[in-house]
Each structure stands twice: as C-alpha cells, then as structure tokens.
Amino acid sequence: MTELAYMTREAWAQGGTLMVPQSAVIRDWLGEPPYVFAASDIRRLREPNSADMEFIDYVAFEKVPRQILGISELRQLAQQSKRFNGAVTVLHPYEQDDCELLRKLVTNDEIERLFVVIWSPSDMVRNWLDGMCARNLDTGSVHDAPDSVQLEAAKCMVDEQYNGLSTGNGKAAVVQLIRAFAEGGYLLEKEPWLKAFFAAGGEFRHAESISKLISEMKKGTRHRVQQRYRLEILSILQGRASAVSADFPG
Numbered sequence: 001m002t003e004l005a006y007m008t009r010e011a012w013a014q015g016g017t018l019m020v021p022q023s024a025v026i027r028d029w030l031g032e033p034p035y036v037f038a039a040s041d042i043r044r045l046r047e048p049n050s051a052d053m054e055f056i057d058y059v060a061f062e063k064v065p066r067q068i069l070g071i072s073e074l075r076q077l078a079q080q081s082k083r084f085n086g087a088v089t090v091l092h093p094y095e096q097d098d099c100e101l102l103r104k105l106v107t108n109d110e111i112e113r114l115f116v117v118i119w120s121p122s123d124m125v126r127n128w129l130d131g132m133c134a135r136n137l138d139t140g141s142v143h144d145a146p147d148s149v150q151l152e153a154a155k156c157m158v159d160e161q162y163n164g165l166s167t168g169n170g171k172a173a174v175v176q177l178i179r180a181f182a183e184g185g186y187l188l189e190k191e192p193w194l195k196a197f198f199a200a201g202g203e204f205r206h207a208e209s210i211s212k213l214i215s216e217m218k219k220g221t222r223h224r225v226q227q228r229y230r231l232e233i234l235s236i237l238q239g240r241a242s243a244v245s246a247d248f249p250g
Helices: 009-016 019-030 042-046 051-059 071-079 096-107 124-131 148-159 168-183 190-199 204-218 233-247
Strands: 003-008 035-039 066-070 084-091 111-118
Touching: 003 009, 003 019, 003 124, 009 019, 009 051, 009 111, 019 051, 019 084, 019 111, 035 042, 035 051, 035 071, 042 051, 042 066, 051 084, 066 071, 071 084, 071 096, 096 111, 096 124, 096 204, 111 124, 124 190, 124 204, 148 168, 148 190, 148 233, 168 204, 168 233, 190 204
Parallel strands: 003 111, 035 066, 035 084, 084 111
Antiparallel strands: none
C-alpha cells in the first residue's frame, strides 16, 4: 500500500523562514537519496526564479543524486519494475490528467511512497490526499477517515461514474443523496463529500462535477432530477455503515 504525505507550498516557504527546516522534515520522510521529482512541465524548471526548481534545490541540498521527470513519465517509471520501490515527490500537480495518473498509481500500488507539494490548499488534489488519509508533514497529523455514512453514499456515486455525474442518472444520484444528508443535518460543504468520494474510489473528473453541484446547491439552485432512491435513503445508508462497522470493528 502506497504511503502518502503532502505539504502546501505556503507551509514550506512561510516567506523564506521555514524552507530549511521544512525541507529537512521532507527529507526525513522521503528517506535516503537518490530523490525523484516529478513536475507537470519540466520546461518551466529552466525559467528564472522557478518555484519548482527552488524547492528541488532546497530538498536535494548539496546536489545529492536526483532524477527529474514529467508527471506523465511516472507511469513508465513504475512499469520498469512493476512497482517503484522508492519515494517520489510530485510538484504542484493541478491538471486533471496528472492528478488522475497519481490516483491510479496509488490505487494500483505502483509506487512505494508518494509526497505531493500542493500549490494551493483549495486544489482538488488536496481533497484526494485527505480522503486517502495522507500525512500532512507541516502538522504531522493524518486526516480522520471520512464519515462512514457519507462513505456509503459516495460508493453509490462511484457506481454511477460510468455515465458521468454532471447529467442524467449520475447527476440525479448525487443531488438526491446530498439533499437527503443535508435534510438529515449534515453540512452542505464540499470538502467532506469530496474526501468521501475519493476514499470510495472516485475519479477526479467526476469529483469536479460533485464540487460544481454542491456550489450550485449552496447558492440555492433546485436541480430538477429524477428520483433515484427511496425517501429513507439516509436511514438505509446508516444501516449499511453500521453493518460495515460491526464486520470490521476498530
């Protein structure tokens, strides 16, 4: 199972005051070099004052052995030995395809350890990492697992991914489930739902659809969708969550 950790760019830099100590924290988690860094666009590393190159030079201090490649090349790196038994640092992944590649590599256990530098705390990749209970190296903490009942609802959403979640039955499922939970006292917020969705195996492009629907619901939009579930769906999912807890205590 892939070990996951992350730190935001802001937490690492803090105006330049924490770059050295935070880099030491990261090196301690990564282990011994050589270090592997993956950037979304290697060409930008050659630009003056490149934020990615600055990070690499601080972490891989004194020019210790390092390998720099594109995020898209990680698939080839893993396939060289079917599983890459080392640590990979990914710099500011943002593009949906890049994030989805990371998700698949982790799902398939093709990398031993993955550390992600997040540009903005609001980036979708942060929701994925929290859903996967990655360690935040800035605080040293690990996010709690998603709410067990929301996780059961998220599994229902994942079951609808094949046709998409922005229209048709997929949209109807998402809207009805989130409405039922809101009426049952759950907060209408993106982060818990996205965290549960990723924990259930959700894909990034469908997570964007859920995020958009929740934003619209918070603004008061009443989506006209076909009824997909019984009115007591929340109680049904609570029962499922209790049954799972009984089967796997602790």
